[in-house]
Amino acid sequence: MAQDVARRAGVSTATVSRVLNGSAGVRADKRAAVIRAAQDLGFVANGAARALSTRRFMAVGAVVPNIENEAFVRVLSSFQDRLRRAGYTLVAANAGYDLEDELREATFLLERGVDGLMLVGDIHHPDLHARIARSGIPTVQTFSLSRERPCVGFDNAASASRAANYLMDLGHRRIGVISGLRKDNDRGGARVNGIVQALAARGLRLAPEHDIEISYGIGGGRDGFRQMLAGGEPPTAIICGTDQIAFGAMIEARTRGLAVPGDLSVIGHNDSDFAPFLDPPLTTIRIHSAEIGHAAGDHLIARIQGRPTVQFTEIDAELIVRASTAPPAR
Amino acid sequence: MAQDVARRAGVSTATVSRVLNGSAGVRADKRAAVIRAAQDLGFVANGAARALSTRRFMAVGAVVPNIENEAFVRVLSSFQDRLRRAGYTLVAANAGYDLEDELREATFLLERGVDGLMLVGDIHHPDLHARIARSGIPTVQTFSLSRERPCVGFDNAASASRAANYLMDLGHRRIGVISGLRKDNDRGGARVNGIVQALAARGLRLAPEHDIEISYGIGGGRDGFRQMLAGGEPPTAIICGTDQIAFGAMIEARTRGLAVPGDLSVIGHNDSDFAPFLDPPLTTIRIHSAEIGHAAGDHLIARIQGRPTVQFTEIDAELIVRASTAPPAR
DNA sequence: CGGATTTTTGAAAGCGCTTTCAGATAGCCA
DNA sequence: TGGCTATCTGAAAGCGCTTTCAAAAATCCG
Structure with missing residues (x-):
């Protein structure tokens, strides 16, 4: 299909690719022609082909215990926010507080193709980390802290x-x-x-x-x-x-x-x-959910892009005192 | 990498593919050898290559107004449930009650590659349907009914x-x-x-x-x-x-x-x-969220797989009478 | 204005799988 | 055992992009 654009713009697919990916070194007139042609044709690049070629999926996975749980949803939402900014898609999965299921979901995401993975908590199936390591993608643990692995959470x-x-x-x-x-x-x-x-x-x-x-x-x-x-x-x-x-x-x-x-x-x-x-x-x-999500997202994106990161981020939880607590009756 | 498995199992990648995709017509001993080799190597197929080759992404998108809203989350959760059963991944995006944003998110999903798309409601950006039509994937509208498009919802x-x-x-x-x-x-x-x-x-x-x-x-x-x-x-x-x-x-x-x-x-x-x-x-x-999600999921999967479907599914909402209503004071 | 540079460009080689197609094997029956 | 099917199998051709590499075009400079 980039073929069609190339033909219509009178250039090669290489040039089409260069224009559409914003790489420099294309003469202004050709660039304009490509953009026009792409627009006319309503061209949408094939994500799979691109992923195969670049070895980047532009997607990040997250496995949370329960998608319906408010706390996780809020974190996912702010996490996604950061990913989107960097051009990444969030693919979220439900583990349902079960290590086997979590392993299955994570494996599923790995197969499907993600460039990074967010996990919740410290306890996982014994095989999970081996499998992730083999796939070579960065991971971040949220909601609880860890000395072994990159994490964003609180104590x-x-x-x-x-x-x-x-x-x-x-x-x-x-x-x-x-x-x-x-x-x-x-x-x-x-x-x-x-x-x-x-x-x-x-x-x-x-x-x-x-x-x-x-x-x-x-x-x-x-x-x-x-x-x-x-x-x-x-x-x-x-x-x-x-x-x-x-x-x-x-x-x-x-x-x-x-x-x-x-x-x-x-x-x-x-x-x-x-x-x-x-x-x-x-x-x-x-729990400062938004901050956890943002920090986790930023961390993962940075790792994916090979930028330096801190491995340990503590986002303090805070006691909000309202009226349901008071000294005990005499 | 399927290469590695093939080598180790002493077969060709064609056979590896056949075994791993469950297609019949592979002798039992070779099949076993492939499975062993795949296991030993911790082989995980490259999703992009597979998608490129099969022209199937095995992913379905959903654009909802607000991922943090309980009603949508419940539907997404049951929707995902059905997708997973059929081997599909859910990729969800947030439109935030804004038609431009919705269009942008939907386009993003289309680029990324999805085999189907779930939308919420009847009102969309004027370009949205054209763009979806061009991509040729099936769509289902949820939460409200429609005569023009496949839908699962209530009145x-x-x-x-x-x-x-x-x-x-x-x-x-x-x-x-x-x-x-x-x-x-x-x-x-x-x-x-x-x-x-x-x-x-x-x-x-x-x-x-x-x-x-x-x-x-x-x-x-x-x-x-x-x-x-x-x-x-x-x-x-x-x-x-x-x-x-x-x-x-x-x-x-x-x-x-x-x-x-x-x-x-x-x-x-x-x-x-x-x-x-x-x-x-x-x-x-x-609102029977679970049923809406299930019906929407089943519908989309069926369409993707080319099976016949009904275009109009009404899931009745129900008035649950509790104690906050009573005759007015005299 | 010619040759040396620098900038642009396209041909072609992958990326890692699936799938077709034809050849190789195995199975069957006379 | 030979001949004919019915099964299996592997070589190779894509899938639609990106990216390298070398050639072509444009620019520069003495």
């Missing part, structure tokens, strides 16, 4: 610790945790660990009946808190893995006649859209 | 009408609308039209001060309702373009001392996760 343990310390500073001693499923999820695990450590540092511990693991969502939060109440003395404060879980827990608390924050302080994670509008407005740990 | 006007009729059956006479921005958005427009028609059918009209257009989100909903109250006699019921808007309106109503549904009935759109958990639980129009 999940530290930010959860901060939340726990904040609650303890308010005077809470019985603190509970409702997290999403932690199997194959280093972020969730790290958060709980951070909380456990913070508690330990002040001589407290996370009671097993206050350590609840449920599936994500508002319904999960309700179930989780119900479960927690079933286990003896209730906590005076809880830290939830997401704002949805926190929302569910607050609903359940209200149903049980517990006032938030009077009888129960609640902290969420992610600062979802609705968090400031809950009743009471939810204290939560805000 | 936005009819479902909004249904909501209005339901409110009128409850006895409401002053009904307001808070919609998202309607510029270049046929769905929003159709919904308002549906409501206007339903009202007209019963001799009512939508007062201009009760027809509010705001940007999406909870904050938008609050602002919208505040604006509506500023315009004279308040409505006894409102229909909102999304559940987020409805949520915002409910918050604003409560702030103003209006009880829901006592003083104000509220209906949302989309049946978001949180809708059943609001206080009171939100009556809303549920």
